[in-house]
Amino acid sequence: MTTSFIPPKRILMGPGPSDVPQRILDAMARPTIGHLDPAFVDLMEQIKAMLRMAFQTENALTFPVSAPGSAGMEMCFVNLVEPGDKVIVCRNGVFGGRMLENVKRCGGVPVVVDDAWGAAVDPQKVRDAFKANPDAKMLAFVHAETSTGAQSDAEALGKIAQEFGALTIMDCVTSLGGTPLYMDKWGIDAVYSGSQKCLSCTPGLSPVSFSERAIARIKARTTVVQSWFLDLNLVLGYWQSAGKRTYHHTAPINPMYGLHEALVILEEEGLENAWARHRAMHEKLKAGLEGMGLNYVVEASARLPQLNSIYVPEGVDEAAVRARLLNEFNLEIGAGLGDMSGKIWRIGLMGYSAKQENVDYCLKALKTCLP
Numbered sequence: 001m002t003t004s005f006i007p008p009k010r011i012l013m014g015p016g017p018s019d020v021p022q023r024i025l026d027a028m029a030r031p032t033i034g035h036l037d038p039a040f041v042d043l044m045e046q047i048k049a050m051l052r053m054a055f056q057t058e059n060a061l062t063f064p065v066s067a068p069g070s071a072g073m074e075m076c077f078v079n080l081v082e083p084g085d086k087v088i089v090c091r092n093g094v095f096g097g098r099m100l101e102n103v104k105r106c107g108g109v110p111v112v113v114d115d116a117w118g119a120a121v122d123p124q125k126v127r128d129a130f131k132a133n134p135d136a137k138m139l140a141f142v143h144a145e146t147s148t149g150a151q152s153d154a155e156a157l158g159k160i161a162q163e164f165g166a167l168t169i170m171d172c173v174t175s176l177g178g179t180p181l182y183m184d185k186w187g188i189d190a191v192y193s194g195s196q197k198c199l200s201c202t203p204g205l206s207p208v209s210f211s212e213r214a215i216a217r218i219k220a221r222t223t224v225v226q227s228w229f230l231d232l233n234l235v236l237g238y239w240q241s242a243g244k245r246t247y248h249h250t251a252p253i254n255p256m257y258g259l260h261e262a263l264v265i266l267e268e269e270g271l272e273n274a275w276a277r278h279r280a281m282h283e284k285l286k287a288g289l290e291g292m293g294l295n296y297v298v299e300a301s302a303r304l305p306q307l308n309s310i311y312v313p314e315g316v317d318e319a320a321v322r323a324r325l326l327n328e329f330n331l332e333i334g335a336g337l338g339d340m341s342g343k344i345w346r347i348g349l350m351g352y353s354a355k356q357e358n359v360d361y362c363l364k365a366l367k368t369c370l371p
């Protein structure tokens with residue numbers, strides 16, 4: 001007979017999920033209640049308020065989509081992009097490529113701004129793209145490119161889009177809670193994130209937020225949103241209207257307890273303190289890695305504290321090292337994606353994983369596994 005699944009105890013220092021603190025796991029083990037229960041409705045309101053704090057926004061339409069980060073991405077694109085809409089899409093890694101794929105599938109007309117993998121998005125190229133395409137309605141870019149460890153200047157990019165009267169969609173799956181993010185101050189219109197990166201919750205929820213301008217655009221659509229599940233007009237009845245909430249889908253109740261706890265933890269620590277902790281742990285890890293002769297992929301000015309990508313030294317079998325880290329040290333780090341497969345490692349310092357003992361443990365384990 002099949003027996004219960006007992007997962008091995010791991011230390012998660014890859015590109016996500018990050019270590020989930022016991023407090024969050026405990027919260028998730030509390031009894032399930034109905035998704036229209038007044039107590040659950042209260043919880044939803046608290047989650048929305050705390051997400052506004054995390055995104056630094058006043059947007060009323062801020063909530064977690066009941067699915068992973070990729071679903072938050074789809075929600076942004078299927079609602080905001082109508083067939084024929086021109087969208088400037090920045091691609092400097094895997095996740096920018098996924099944005100492009102979304103624009104195409106929505107029938108949008110993409111204008112691609114390419115930058116090298118490992119580099120930040122070049123604001124000058126974006127400006128040039130708007131000049132060449134004054135009819136572009138939207139700009140889409142990834143704030144924190146987890147595939148490479150590069151961070152782009154969201155403030156500069158948001159300003160350019162506003163100058164040209166375009167809306168901005170930003171992927172902040174890896175930036176939320178880990179690195180400075182000011183949605184309103186930067187004038188970003190739609191964002192999506194994930195529960196399992198710097199919030200250190202379990203995977204499966206995607207916090208999103210939409211500005212009034214974004215909502216106006218959605219309301220002015222002339223075509224129906226092709227996805228039923230992600231159509232904001234329908235989801236709104238469930239997440240938005242306190243008092244007379246209507247059934248849309250059954251929210252994942254217990255994961256929502258977990259997200260609530262993760263946000264309480266973030267509030268307790270303080271958002272700016274959380275950003276500072278990620279930065280401090282990154283500095284310590286960097287000193288250790290560089291002391292071992294390892295080199296960063298991304299130049300210092302664009303480096304993400306929470307995702308450290310380093311080149312695999314010449315002659316080292318990267319997969320064998322990762323396997324040994326996992327089997328002997330119970331330590332997970334990430335491999336390279338796409339063009340960087342086999343060439344880099346990605347060491348995550350996300351959320352609860354961004355702590356001194358993890359940094360020390362990771363450096364010690366790597367030292368043992370490298371020749």
Ligand SMILES: *Cc1c(COP(=O)(O)O)cnc(C)c1O
Pocket residue numbers: 016068069070071095142144145146147171172173174194203204
């Ligand atoms: C992880 C990640 C996603 C996808 O999130 P899932 O929860 O895996 O669907 C999207 N964008 C970026 C930048 C990510 O790091």
